[in-house]
Amino acid sequence: MNPKQAKERIAKLKRELNAIIVAHNYQRPEVQDIADFTGDSLELAQRCVGADAEIIVLCGVRFMAETAAILNPASTVLLSHPDAGCPLADMINVGELKQWKERYPKATVVAYVNTTAAIKAESNICCTSANGIEVVTSCLAKEILFIPDQNLGHYISTKTNKRMILYPGFCDTHAKVTAEQVSLAKQRYPQAKVLVHPECRPEVINLADAALSTSQMLRYAKSCNEKTFLIGTEEGTLHPLRKQNPEKEFYLISDGFICPDMKKTTLETVIEAMQTKSNVVIVPEETRIKAKQAIDRMLAIT
Numbered sequence: 001m002n003p004k005q006a007k008e009r010i011a012k013l014k015r016e017l018n019a020i021i022v023a024h025n026y027q028r029p030e031v032q033d034i035a036d037f038t039g040d041s042l043e044l045a046q047r048c049v050g051a052d053a054e055i056i057v058l059c060g061v062r063f064m065a066e067t068a069a070i071l072n073p074a075s076t077v078l079l080s081h082p083d084a085g086c087p088l089a090d091m092i093n094v095g096e097l098k099q100w101k102e103r104y105p106k107a108t109v110v111a112y113v114n115t116t117a118a119i120k121a122e123s124n125i126c127c128t129s130a131n132g133i134e135v136v137t138s139c140l141a142k143e144i145l146f147i148p149d150q151n152l153g154h155y156i157s158t159k160t161n162k163r164m165i166l167y168p169g170f171c172d173t174h175a176k177v178t179a180e181q182v183s184l185a186k187q188r189y190p191q192a193k194v195l196v197h198p199e200c201r202p203e204v205i206n207l208a209d210a211a212l213s214t215s216q217m218l219r220y221a222k223s224c225n226e227k228t229f230l231i232g233t234e235e236g237t238l239h240p241l242r243k244q245n246p247e248k249e250f251y252l253i254s255d256g257f258i259c260p261d262m263k264k265t266t267l268e269t270v271i272e273a274m275q276t277k278s279n280v281v282i283v284p285e286e287t288r289i290k291a292k293q294a295i296d297r298m299l300a301i302t
C-alpha cells in the first residue's frame with residue numbers, strides 16, 4: 001500500500017468506526033498528518049475528555065492511551081502499536097512506590113503522566129512537563145515525592161520552594177544529550193535559541209534558553225523573533241515546528257534524538273489496529289477511578 005492509499009484507507013476506517021485519531025508530537029510526520037489532533041501529553045489528555053467518538057486511536061505510547069481510557073470510558077481506546085511502551089514509566093512499580101510512600105509518609109505524591117495507570121491510582125496528583133511547576137506549587141504539603149523522572153523533578157525543584165524527594169527514574173532518550181553537545185551546537189549556531197525538554201539533565205537545561213514541553217516549544221518558536229533554534233527533544237517535534245514556521249530553521253542538538261517506542265507506529269500499524277480493532281487498552285475500573293482522581297486534580301488547575 002502506498003502512502004496515498006494508506007491515508008485513504010484510514011479516512012474510510014475513521015468514518016466506518018466513528019473514530020478519531022490523536023497523535024503525540026513525537027510521532028512520524030505521516031502519522032501526525034493523518035491525525036485529527038496532535039499535541040503534547042497534556043493536550044492529548046485534555047482532548048480525550050468527553051471526546052465524541054466510539055473509538056479513539058491513540059498514536060503514541062501506552063501510558064498516553066491509558067490516560068485516554070481513564071478519562072473517556074465511553075470510548076474504546078486503541079493503541080497504535082501493541083508494544084509502544086515508555087521505559088521511563090516502567091521504572092517504578094506499585095511495590096516500589098508503596099515503599100517510598102512509607103519512607104516519606106508526609107509527602108504528597110506527584111506523578112508525572114509518564115506512569116502506568118496503577119501508579120497514578122496510588123498518587124495524589126499527576127503532572128506533565130507543561131504544568132509540573134503549577135501542579136507542585138498548588139500542593140499544600142511542603143514535602144513532595146516526585147515520581148519517576150528525576151530530571152523533570154529537579155527542574156521543578158529549582159522553580160518552586162518545596163522539599164522535593166526525587167525518584168531516580170529518567171528518560172533514556174533525553175538523558176543521552178550532554179552539556180558538551182549543547183556547547184558544540186551553540187558554537188555552530190551562536191544566535192540560535194536553545195529549547196530543551198525538562199526531561200534533559202540539569203546541566204543541559206542550565207545551558208538552554210528555555211525548558212519546555214513539546215507544544216510549549218511550538219508556541220515559543222512561533223512567537224519568537226529569532227530565526228534559528230536548537231531543539232533538545234525527540235526528533236518528531238521538528239515536523240510541526242518546521243510546518244508551522246517555514247521561514248525559520250530548526251536543528252536537533254544531537255543526531256539520533258529518537259524514541260524507539262514512539263517510532264513503532266506507522267500508517268500500517270494504525271490501519272492494522274483499526275481494521276482488527278486490536279490493541280484495546282483496558283484499565284480495571286477500580287484502578288481507573290482512583291487514577292482519574294489524580295488526573296482530574298491536575299486538569300482542574302491547568
Ligand code: 13P
Nearest residue numbers: 040041042128129213214
Ligand atoms: P510532552 O508532554 O512535552 O509532549 O512530552 C511527553 C514525553 O513523553 C516526553 O518524553
